[in-house]
Amino acid sequence: xxxxxxxxxxxxxxxxxxxxxxxxxxxxxxxxxxxxxxxxxxxxxxxxxxxxxxxxxxxxxxxxxxxxxxxxxxxxxxxxxxxxxxxxxxxxxxxxxxxx
Numbered sequence: 001x002x003x004x005x006x007x008x009x010x011x012x013x014x015x016x017x018x019x020x021x022x023x024x025x026x027x028x029x030x031x032x033x034x035x036x037x038x039x040x041x042x043x044x045x046x047x048x049x050x051x052x053x054x055x056x057x058x059x060x061x062x063x064x065x066x067x068x069x070x071x072x073x074x075x076x077x078x079x080x081x082x083x084x085x086x087x088x089x090x091x092x093x094x095x096x097x098x099x100x
Contacts, residue, residue, distance in 0.1 A: 018043040022050055030056040030069060
């Protein structure tokens with residue numbers, strides 16, 4: 001075997017492990033895909049980036065704490081959360097045709 005194949009065989013477990021741990025940490029921040037990518041590329045530095053920088057969980061409008069997506073009541077201040085507004089259709093969304 002040549003040296004490039006040996007290097008790839010030795011790095012593959014670390015890349016896979018970094019991606020798995022990054023995905024697990026990303027799931028805590030509702031960002032699994034980015035967690036896998038950053039964990040696989042940067043390892044522990046990517047894990048820190050996922051934990052510190054990338055948080056897509058919604059914020060309670062009353063106490064400003066992060067809550068789970070789809071939560072109805074804030075677990076910190078116990079106030080009801082407003083439902084997210086429905087997303088507007090994009091420019092490529094099919095329009096409904098009126099029968100004529």
